[in-house]
Amino acid sequence: MEMERPGGLSAIGNTPVVRLAQLAGDCCAEVWVKMEAANPTGSYKDRMALAMIEAAEADGRLRPGQLVVEYTGGSTGSSLAFVCAVKGYPLRIVSSDAFADEKIRTMRAFGAEVELIQSPEGITPGLIPSMMRRAAEIAEQTGAFATDQFNNADMVDGYRRLGEELLEQLPGPPPVSAFCGYVGTAGCFLGVSRALAAGLPGLHRVVVEPAESAVLSGRPPGTHHIEGGGTGQRPPQLWPADYDEVIAVPEADAFRTARLAARGEGIFSGPSTGANLAAALEIARRLGPGHRVVTIQVDSGLKYLTGQLYS
Template identity: 55%
Template structure:
């Protein structure tokens, strides 16, 4: 018999790990997907939010009565709003009209105070995230505000290392390749550290939108995939945590997200489509006998108003 959890935070993590079967071509490697959209707010960002808040509490840099501040495309903000609601902190979020409306609504529902930075035609341009960071930096000057600083906060990596340990437990035969789209790079780095600690030969591949190939070509660009391709090289992305970078066209990411829903029953967003598109391509290159693992980042419920699932 299960006993009651102390709080809703206990629901973070220990997400399912499933093998894709219906969209995987013949003579392809085994493709596994970690269903992170089954965390409480529908994304893996819950892991990061809990880690950076609780580490700050332990250091004494975040104390009762203070306000938490962050700039976010939405999933981080929703996760932080959730953790702050449980723990009783006020939360001030800097976001933009470029991001999914559902994510903004979720943050408000969880008690966040939202300030929007206007975009250029609803697109994620190279200057958008830096402008949002600038607003958050100004708010952080107030002594009663705590800026979680997701792009540089290494506490996030510790939150994601647990995810890496879960993958190792759920895939005892071993992981040949792990790949994931890069936003803050905290998830890729945390999972990579755990996988490579057990098996240094595991290949870790960072992914980005082909429309903004900063990591692969040094070129910034515009795209509409929330939470990735942020317009600068994230400080948490270190050379020792990944082996290669690949770019995936946004159209392919969107088509794969729709295919996942229709053929696998996995209802996830555009960044998940990007991850799985790259996993399928690589799996076909490797062939049978290999194991490729990636992540379902967040729920498709966050994208219903944005046209991803309009047919």
């Protein structure tokens, strides 16, 4: 039995799952999408933020009223700001103007102090490392607790429940043949794929990354605009044994698929979900009927209305 949590924290998780009705044709495998925009801040990052804070509370790394600090492209920051507001922790965020303004405004709406690193050209290979260095400086100067999402193993446990929910929700048959997920920290991919693989030993695990910065595919890092991943380096908790395939999605395809999903499926999301859907459809065409592919709606399209995606 899960613990009772205060306020809006009790609304995290137990999100619906839907099957694509238009984009996946008769010659394709079924494609199912976990609708994580149903979480309180409109993102699956609510799960990891709560997991990181509660684990640190439980083992004493985080003291009552202590400052929390994180580097983030925005969704983790929004989720941490939400969790910290409910639990009474002050929060300092290091982010960038390379990310959606709606995310920055959300962090501030929940009371976080936000410092921006300028990167008008987009998500460059050096941006995330510079944000990490600045957050580490703040933690050292202030004695803050650094959630340090890329290196925090607690976030993986936060996503395991998402995979368990999928096993409970999906009707059968057919069983799930493949799971794909866009990776930033890789926490969601690891948590979900491990939970699914525990019940589905033959699961095909596919990581998704931007073609413009396809480091996991063995290409050089580059600049792109698919927020939430493609940091120019391998996520420190992700190893080759954790996945079976990498699909690199061009940002133009990610943007196009997100728009198609909004208009044809009613799945309103951001570019990283577009990348997930593009990869899932590629796998579904390859597998054909009688199979099932699962992926994630990462967040809500409401976070991207002022950017290029829906303009």
